[in-house]
Amino acid sequence: MKAVRSWFRWEIWLQLALAAATLALAAAGAGGVLNLAFLPLAAAVALILYLRSPTRDYVSFCLWIWMLAPLVRRLADWSSGFNPLSLIIVAPLAVSLLAIGRANRKSFWSYAPFTAIIIVYAYGALLGIFQGQPIPALYTLATLVSPVIFGCYILTYADRSREIAGTMLRTFIYGTFVLSLYAIDQYFNLRPWDAYWLTASEFSSAGLPIPQMFRLFSTLNSPGHFAVLLLVGLLAMFSSSSRLRWITPPLALVSLALTLVRSAWGGLAIGLLVLLVVGQGFQRLRYVLIGLVATILALPLLSYEPISEVFFGRLASIVNLAEDNSYNARLSFSDTILSQVDSLVLGNGLGISGLGTKLGGENSDAMRVFDNGVLDLFYNFGLMALIIVFSLAAMIYTAIKNGSFDDYSRVSAAIAVGVLSQIVFSNALVGFGGMCIFPFVAIVVSWKVSAPRRQTAFPVQRAFAR
Template structure:
């Protein structure tokens, strides 16, 4: 973007106003005194891509040999081993690898099922990213004392609310359903705690996460466009076997783009996050990402994500400085001009224009009508049930419920209703307070450190995902992880910048004494 963010260091040192010698790179005396842990734990990662590439190469080799059953156990165990290695070596590469697992694991599952010739509804492959992200629990055990500090207060409130809903859920539907649902609610919070503990590694997070988002977004966007034009045999097999009618038909120009992920919804939120975070990146890859990412996002036909993306762009435009605003506006207009020829193709334009048309004619939109009826029927029960129904009473966790005769809903068409319905009044008060505190702290941190575009983009992502709570619960699973990333990165960025400011002031004082 602007010259202030040619490297991450310039964004963070701007607050400290260091001397030219101190601003040359991350290896100066100020950095050595401020972040010794980052240097020690990242040592030995000269080739960080070797192990992940080896994992995926062996996995694809096994699939080529039609060893899908072996892949079901090799891939999650191998992914856990690679994640463990990164966990001890480099927090930034660990979190980047976790993101790649969420990006690609569903595709590995499809390939394994395809060569097996049978759809596995409970494939062990899908636990690979959960095993990897579970390592953040070790950080909680090692730094449990941090929970007593003010900076962790919002996360503590959220965890208490989840534990309350978990106890209620176990009493209602049993431990299996409640535990499965708790994991999906809890691991995004654990990622935020992990970032809070490893804040000294912010330069690594800035560098690795941006590369992960840009190149991951490129891969998924290109694959998604190919999938839309000519579905791969394993994608067609997955769509038919999973019976997900909302994803379209397995024919050219008939599928809603889900790319390498489970469905179009999670992919749309992921791609939206990637596009917003890429505003802080630099280079031609970012431009190429916009050229393929915007059409892929449109072809997901996910209207709630389109709205969240628009809200985040408006927020980013308002928060950026004048020069960056003009670049963002020019980029959006440039992408619109380049996308115009694509929209002249009838097969491409038809599904997009149909979805836009339903936004203008809500009275004829079946989805809107169903959601409106849902709000009417569930509004009273969601806000009058003081204790709440507990985790596991709605969502995919209901498949593990002990109460097989229950009328639990798998689909809940409102995140704003789901929280009070599940948590009741006590849990909702704690959970909402924690989430709003995180949003406010992230906003303040980004305003106090306006030269870090990643911080501004992070808040934009969080605002977009939170606004989508009107439609679905976006604070859990993958979308929840991106929300908690978005609200935590600005805070640790500001803290790291202030640490450098103090270190730079100390170095300057020592130099002044020596010169005297």
């Protein structure tokens, strides 16, 4: 009955109305209108939810927008032509940055590593502006700071951290199920909007716009981001009692295999290891059993020949890295960046690398793809990046040390560390990756702050119960 009643809440219908309007415009071929209308509509819905349901529907809506906005962009581009500067991609940033509305609260700035990272980001933005790249610098700042702001927002609701954690994990579980179904269909029946986007965006590293000849990306805008989603969704299953915890893992594991993102495979292993470290006694055995059952259920799909050939071929490359083109290209790229020692002292500022370079004209293409997240930090911020590195180390320490209160905090710690571990290969702090790190660290921090309050409240509650 509780699940049925939740569907009759007006907040749900408001979000469904936005989805219906989006699909109607896409079906009508009004891609130009959709490209202009989606951002203000999504921002308006987010603002209403922020004011009326700040710890449940607003949080869930933000995550869904991050997961689905790239697909909306592809639907708009398919009918109106490819737009490299689509406003739809700004929607996730806009809805997430609404969280800055609680910046006037002391608890917003209560976790020093978050505050330190924001200060360094501001330094990088100013440096980028002084370098003559104001728009790329500000856009890159938004992609970096929005996940941290969202994490700070969660800190202001420490007493409701369990509700927020449940909302976030539940959203990722449903999102993983839906996006995995879409991805498997995508692999065998590549839809025209996805094929068009692969061609128009010149995203050659994803593969060819032919069924079974590309790396899965589902509704997201790269195999890397989709792999991060699957990593989070799979770890979130360990906190769930829903039937989806048995249905989703096989689909998610197959989808993760077909992204061919080896760093995410390693991130999942690290996340599982964190679960075992922060778990206690029977909890560890339960986690192992759930993992074994999920793997066994996925084996029939992984054994299917078109899938197994691709997956095991990629898996074999881990053993023979010396002949792996991707690995050698990363080593060569790292050597090139390290040779520019002078630029690693003060930094080059934001907007000089990453997707923000698209806004900087023809001369900004050189560092659009940065294959080492740690070096990317030093390239942008110089020695100030050490503050970020120490802050990230403090976040990992917090997650592991304090992530043992309950299943929510344990899984949140595992997700944050698992996703953050990929920074060696790419800047996992940007955009969707950051949304899978900072909010989950905030959950662990909030749980630590609010736990003593709940413990002291119980005797009072029992007294009134008498």
